[in-house]
Amino acid sequence: xxxxxxxxxxxxxxxxxxxxxxxxxxxxxxxxxxxxxxxxxxxxxxxxxxxxxxxxxxxxxxxxxxxxxxxxxxxxxxxxxxxxxxxxxxxxxxxxxxxxxxxxxxxxxxxxxxxxxxxxxxxxxxxxxxxxxxxxxxxxxxxxxxxxxxxxxxxxxxxxxxxxxxxxxxxxxxxxxxxxxxxxxxxxxxxxxxxxxxxxxxxxxxxxxxxxxxxxxxxxxxxxxxxxxxxxxxxxxxxxxxxxxxxxxxxxxxxxxxxxxxxxxxxxxxxxxxxxxxxxxxxxxxxxxxxxxxxxxxxxxxxxxxxxxxxxxxxxxxxxxxxxxxxxxxxxx
Amino acid sequence: xxxxxxxxxxxxxxxxxxxxxxxxxxxxxxxxxxxxxxxxxxxxxxxxxxxxxxxxxxxxxxxxxxxxxxxxxxxxxxxxxxxxxxxxxxxxxxxxxxxxxxxxxxxxxxxxxxxxxxxxxxxxxxxxxxxxxxxxxxxxxxxxxxxxxxxxxxxxxxxxxxxxxxxxxxxxxxxxxxxxxxxxxxxxxxxxxxxxxxxxxxxxxxxxxxxxxxxxxxxxxxxxxxxxxxxxxxxxxxxxxxxxxxxxxxxxxxxxxxxxxxxxxxxxxxxxxxx
Numbered sequence: 097x098x099x100x101x102x103x104x105x106x107x108x109x110x111x112x113x114x115x116x117x118x119x120x121x122x123x124x125x126x127x128x129x130x131x132x133x134x135x136x137x138x139x140x141x142x143x144x145x146x147x148x149x150x151x152x153x154x155x156x157x158x159x160x161x162x163x164x165x166x167x168x169x170x171x172x173x174x175x176x177x178x179x180x181x182x183x184x185x186x187x188x189x190x191x192x193x194x195x196x197x198x199x200x201x202x203x204x205x206x207x208x209x210x211x212x213x214x215x216x217x218x219x220x221x222x223x224x225x226x227x228x229x230x231x232x233x234x235x236x237x238x239x240x241x242x243x244x245x246x247x248x249x250x251x252x253x254x255x256x257x258x259x260x261x262x263x264x265x266x267x268x269x270x271x272x273x274x275x276x277x278x279x280x281x282x283x284x285x286x287x288x289x290x291x292x293x294x295x296x297x298x299x300x301x302x303x304x305x306x307x308x309x310x311x312x313x314x315x316x317x318x319x320x321x322x323x324x325x326x327x328x329x330x331x332x333x334x335x336x337x338x339x340x341x342x343x344x345x346x347x348x349x350x351x352x353x354x355x356x357x358x359x360x361x362x363x364x365x366x367x368x369x370x371x372x373x374x375x376x377x378x379x380x381x382x383x384x385x386x387x388x389x390x391x392x393x394x395x396x397x398x399x400x401x402x403x404x405x406x407x408x409x410x411x412x413x414x415x416x417x418x419x420x421x422x423x424x425x426x427x428x429x
Numbered sequence: 430x431x432x433x434x435x436x437x438x439x440x441x442x443x444x445x446x447x448x449x450x451x452x453x454x455x456x457x458x459x460x461x462x463x464x465x466x467x468x469x470x471x472x473x474x475x476x477x478x479x480x481x482x483x484x485x486x487x488x489x490x491x492x493x494x495x496x497x498x499x500x501x502x503x504x505x506x507x508x509x510x511x512x513x514x515x516x517x518x519x520x521x522x523x524x525x526x527x528x529x530x531x532x533x534x535x536x537x538x539x540x541x542x543x544x545x546x547x548x549x550x551x552x553x554x555x556x557x558x559x560x561x562x563x564x565x566x567x568x569x570x571x572x573x574x575x576x577x578x579x580x581x582x583x584x585x586x587x588x589x590x591x592x593x594x595x596x597x598x599x600x601x602x603x604x605x606x607x608x609x610x611x612x613x614x615x616x617x618x619x620x621x622x623x624x625x626x627x628x629x630x631x632x633x634x635x636x637x638x639x640x641x642x643x644x645x646x647x648x649x650x651x652x653x654x655x656x657x658x659x660x661x662x663x664x665x666x667x668x669x670x671x672x673x674x675x676x677x678x679x680x681x682x683x684x685x686x687x688x689x690x691x692x693x694x695x696x697x698x699x700x701x702x703x704x
Contacts, residue, residue: 147598167601174602180595184617194603197613242599249603 097158097252097285098123099144104153106139106309113139114150115309121253121287123158126279128296129289131306132332137289138257140306144287145255146170157252173246173284177258179238181230187241188226191216194249216244219278236267240274247282256288260295272299293333297321305329327424337394339418340367340387351418353397358383358406358414366417369394371408376400383408385416461679464672476673481649482658488566489655490681493634496573497581501627504581505619511582512589526582529575534639541572542643564646569654572640577630584626588619621696628689635682 099121106114114136121127129137142148144155146167154163162170181190189196191213195204204212217223220240230238239259246254259275260268276299279286290296296303297317305312305320305328313325324330330350337356339349359366369385372393376382381403383396394416398406408414465473476482511523529537545552545562552563562568592615600610638656645652655678662671 145602147602167598168604168606170602171604172602174599176595176599178593178595180593180599182596182600182614193600193605193613197600197603197605197609245599245603 099253099285099287100156100159101140101144102154104140104143104155105151106136106143106148107151112136112309114143117153117309117311119304119311119314121285122302123285124283125301126276126286126288126299128300128303129287129306130291130293130296130303130332132291134308135306136309137291137306139309141255141257141287141289144253145172145174147174171249171252173243173249173251173254175239175242175246175254175256175259177261179230179235179242179262181238181242181245183230185229186226187217187222187228187230187233188213190230190241191245191248193245212248216248219247219281220244234267235263236271239263239271243275243278247284251284254284254286256286258289258291260292261290268295275299297333305332307332324422330422335395338392339421340390340394347423349418349421349423351421353382353395354380355418355420356394356396357417357419358396358398358408359417360406360408360414363415363417366415368413369416371410371412371414374403374408374410376403385414387416458679461672461675464669465676467669468673473673476670477677481653482655482674484650485653485655485658486677486681488569488652489635489678492566492569492573492654493631493637495570496577496634497627497631499570499574500577500581500630501623504578504626504630505585505623507578508582508585508589512586526579528579529577530579534576534637535643537575538572538640538643541568541575541640545571545644563644564648564652566645566652568644568646569641569652572644573634573637576637576640577634580629580633581623581626584622584629585619588622589615592618621693624689624693624696628686628693631689632682632686635678 099119101117101119104114104117104119106112117136117140119140129140131137139148143150146162146165150163154161156162157170182193185193192209195209195212198204203209213226214223217226220243222237222240222244225233225237225241230241233241239262243256243259256275260271263271272295275288288300297320300317302314303317303320304314307328313320313329315323320329321333324333327348327350330336335353336350337353339351341349357366362368367387369387371383372386373384374381379400380397381400383398383403385394385396387394396416406414468476507522507526511519511526542563543549545555545568547553547556547561547563549563555562560567562571596614596618597610600614605613636656638654638660641654642657645654645657647653647657655674659671659674659678662668662674
């Protein structure tokens with residue numbers, strides 16, 4: 097089921113949450129809406145779900161206009177950041193909710209409901225928790241139940257609003273991969289919102305980078321990371337240094353911390369810099385260099401072993417040479 | 430145990446609490462029982478099952494129950510409106526809810542009696558319709574409803590305020606209609622608080638005196654409440670008779686509150702916490 101958005105606008109008072117957005121979500125893909133808070137990504141997701149109405153613009157599901165369709169009839173599965181499970185119902189009843197509230201004629205018979213809920217609980221690998229209440233579950237388990245509940249109504253599209261935002265780092269990473277595998281299994285068109293670039297790059301088929309209610313760039317994770325369309329995308333998708341020298345036209349040049357080579361001898365096209373600080377975090381060492389005549393430090397990341405081989409001490413002079421430079425000739429900055 | 434306590438003053442605090450509760454609650458209550466014990470069992474039964482006394486139980490407990498029910502329904506509605514909608518004058522309405530708390534009950538009683546008397550504002554309109562409020566059991570119900578309103582609103586309001594919007598949104602995305610969202614989600618979550626409010630309104634109504642006697646007319650067998658029977662007995666220096674009736678009220682109120690508490694604990698346990 098594809099989703100087409102065209103000319104979507106949404107304002108709250110004088111704040112423009114979504115500014116003339118066109119977007120096409122392909123059938124069966126897993127799309128990430130990525131952006132800082134206030135970039136309009138959640139609002140856009142809620143507009144797709146029908147939880148918010150756009151001020152103007154239209155939404156179509158598989159070519160059929162759905163702009164005026166009520167959220168109840170839109171057949172979307174929605175997963176909330178804080179799970180939004182029904183605390184007064186068992187896990188089983190939470191998942192069965194969407195089936196039980198159907199009009200009598202479309203409602204499956206009780207044995208069929210049991211069978212389907214059981215199957216969904218197995219899909220999220222939590223069938224042994226059917227009789228528990230949500231408050232007895234961990235955050236990660238709750239979110240998986242929320243997903244099972246959303247899938248129970250066989251939604252045409254699955255929408256996830258910062259689904260891992262409330263979880264701790266380790267669970268988050270685990271669930272991320274699990275979501276990717278699940279999507280490969282059920283293949284429902286899915287859109288998920290996140291402010292975590294790593295999450296977006298790891299999980300999604302395509303990434304939509306948003307800023308100030310507008311789409312900055314759409315592309316595969318590799319495309320947006322390797323060929324950012326604007327300084328904003330470049331900066332948002334990971335740490336980046338603005339290099340001390342501008343290019344010929346005076347536009348700024350950028351290099352990512354892992355794309356800078358460090359040597360102890362002077363090199364062509366390398367600047368001398370003084371090591372101000374270093375910290376080794378697991379496999380990488382993060383170095384902070386001070387460059388004469390510049391306030392902002394240059395951040396460099398080296399593999400642990402490489403840093404060791406350099407035997408660089410604090411205060412020592414090293415020569416930095418970017419191995420890959422990005423610049424935006426007509427930077428709209 | 431003592432050494433590991435972080436909060437200081439446990440002994441003193443507990444001592445004060447127990448002493449205070451004894452002084453204010455337990456000693457007066459046991460006095461009622463001791464005074465009643467002066468009666469023989471058959472005499473006690475005679476006093477508390479006199480037809481006039483039985484009629485007063487029916488009125489007091491019946492009207493209190495009815496008033497608490499009315500308040501449960503409309504109190505929930507008022508709380509819902511106050512929490513969910515923003516309208517001019519909302520703060521004033523919010524403050525008005527507390528009015529029955531603050532108003533001296535005698536003032537409320539006189540106001541209601543004046544309003545519903547056959548020549549009062551509302552009485553004038555209702556009398557031609559054949560509805561008599563003042564000086565009937567209906568008047569008792571009106572007075573008890575008036576004084577019980579804040580209890581339900583004030584217990585339900587915070588629960589509704591903390592009810593995450595997402596629960597309703599989640600239910601809606603799953604295809605639930607407005608009515609289903611309310612009945613299957615909101616109402617079930619609010620029930621423990623609603624029961625608490627109901628119990629408080631009921632308990633208050635059972636013991637209410639001031640606002641009722643003006644509007645009730647106090648006709649024996651018809652519109653005479655149990656607290657008035659107790660007062661009447663006291664005025665006739667029938668102290669043991671008065672305490673006997675009081676003991677019955679005490680036991681019945683206690684039993685009802687206990688039942689409601691058990692119900693409430695059950696509802697709360699099922700819910701655990703909002704997840």
